[in-house]
Amino acid sequence: MNRETARRLAGSVSLAVLLALAALGATHGHAVMGRPGPPEPGAWLAADWGPREMSPLVWLGAAAGAAGVAVRRFRPRTALAVAASGAAVALAGGAAGMVRVMPLVVLFSVAAAYPLRRYAALAPLAVPLVLAPNLDEPYLGALNGELLTDATVTLTLLCASAAFGAAVRVRRESVLHEREQERRRSAYEERLRVAREVHDVVGHSLSVISMQAGVALHVLDKRPEQAVPSLEAIRKTSKDALEELRGTLAVFQDPGGDAARAPVPGLDRLDDLVAALTAAGRGCSVTREGAPVRLPVAVDHAAYRIVQESLTNVVRHAGGAPARVHLAHTPEGVVIEVTDEGPARLGDPVVEGNGLAGMRERARAVGGTVEAGPCPGGGFAVRAHLPGDRSER
Known part of the structure; x- marks a missing residue:
């Protein structure tokens, strides 16, 4: 495990523990405050935190939700299924609504990592999140309107979490696309610079060489001694062009090297x-x-x-x-x-x-x-x- 992965895992685990404790604390406080009569001073801290005070389903569901939050950056879709199932189990055991925050956090990470079609199959997991708190109610709470209220609030929160995650993903993809376009544009401009430099160096030198060669051929038969200066000029021009071409290519091959600091003509x-x-x-x-x-x-x-x-x-x-x-x-x-x-x-x-x-x-x-x-x-x-x-x- 590299350092970056360890850092991300440590952050996810810390967040998972905080959310699980918050969900358990909210459930515990709800149980204490829901007893008949006014609560006694210190009752919230003195109350039993064991299975007698909270259902084992709450502890199990909170643990599952925390596990989903902890691994959401590494297995986002699996983490969403685990966190949603854990929250539903905790709600069925009487947990406070705070436990829904854990699948919302995981859903945000899933939407930030994948397009909707990649996790749309997990949409039915919203049904247990809505129905679980009302399992002991007649008709699942539909007669007193609790089901509709819970469904509206839960679905609104889920859609908002998915929308925020999708916005983050679109923004990240846009930035990556812009960077890729910039990289391609820079590479294209660099190729144009190389082609322009080579064209100027080689084109001019070959034109001079061709002209000198024409002069040498013209005087070779009648005045061969006059061909020597042209041949010397050809040799010098080709030598200078080769050196300049090597220097030009060296600059582009190693922009940070010594060749880049050589004076340009x-x-x-x-x-x-x-x-x-x-x-x-x-x-x-x-x-x-x-x-x-x-x-x-x-x-x-x-x-x-x-x-x-x-x-x-x-x-x-x-x-x-x-x-x-x-x-x-x-x-x-x-x-x-x-x-x-x-x-x-x-x-x-x-x-x-x-x-x-x-x-x-x-x-x-x-x-x-x-x-x-x-x-x-x-x-x-x-x-x-x-x-x-x-x-x-």
């Missing part, structure tokens, strides 16, 4: 992106406006990934046109604009794939926005507005 690595493109013969220029401000880590990382994906799209779709990156630092944050002079024309439909969708998600996650579309004079532009450190405002 930000705009300070923008020159590396530009160098990779220019080494492959693709023109790329960077202009800056305003005094650089310190960005939050999440915003800085999102800015880097947006520029990276934008340059990847330039390599894939701009047909060899050069790219331009413009960074404008403002008190509110940073504005990023990546343009090219590719074949896109104003009015052309924008097909939003994983790249643009990922950029929008990254910007939205840090409170920013991304706009993308053809330029009026031709080419394509991606414009992102990302907020700065709001705590400094």
Whole structure:
């Protein structure tokens, strides 16, 4: 038996003993106060508590009811049958109505543990609870109205106990359902983060590698010595991409480990992106406006990934046109604009794939926005507005 089970059992046994003593005490007091004449001082304590004062059925029924209360958390339906039967036996022996509290407590636990269909078959146990006090009355007390009164009170208490238990069960199931939904949502969002990071790292690197490989193949036959820089660039790009991919996956596999504390790439690595493109013969220029401000880590990382994906799209779709990156630092944050002079024309439909969708998600996650579309004079532009450190405002 583990500690939690022992604690619950100890609490149930303590409650069972208290309820049994309360039922016996109420019955004892009822017997003393029901004698002819005014009670003598101390009569309640001096009266005999043995079988001569109370019927053995009261003691037996109270013991059975207490046993039901004690095991109600471990065998709820069995406990309800035992407690209800014990209460009926005690009532038949002349016990006070206090003895009905024990099956009410057990019924609450049953309703909190099971839906109604799981314990509806135990409903006939309410009949003995109603009839038992009137066994010695003509027609079970129906002639003087006691039966109807007892039935109304007993059934009302039973329904209230079951209703409270059902409310507790519904609330608990609702909380568990919300927690499960939250867990699934977190897992889904985590998978999206992994997919987005892998897409950005692998997509950009493979685009650069493909461009470098094309240059190497073009000059391999006529000027083989010029293929060496492209091959070196391929080797460096693939090595860097593999290291970044390993670091990214390590962060997600061990969020609390050392890898999670490794610095994520930000705009300070923008020159590396530009160098990779220019080494492959693709023109790329960077202009800056305003005094650089310190960005939050999440915003800085999102800015880097947006520029990276934008340059990847330039390599894939701009047909060899050069790219331009413009960074404008403002008190509110940073504005990023990546343009090219590719074949896109104003009015052309924008097909939003994983790249643009990922950029929008990254910007939205840090409170920013991304706009993308053809330029009026031709080419394509991606414009992102990302907020700065709001705590400094």
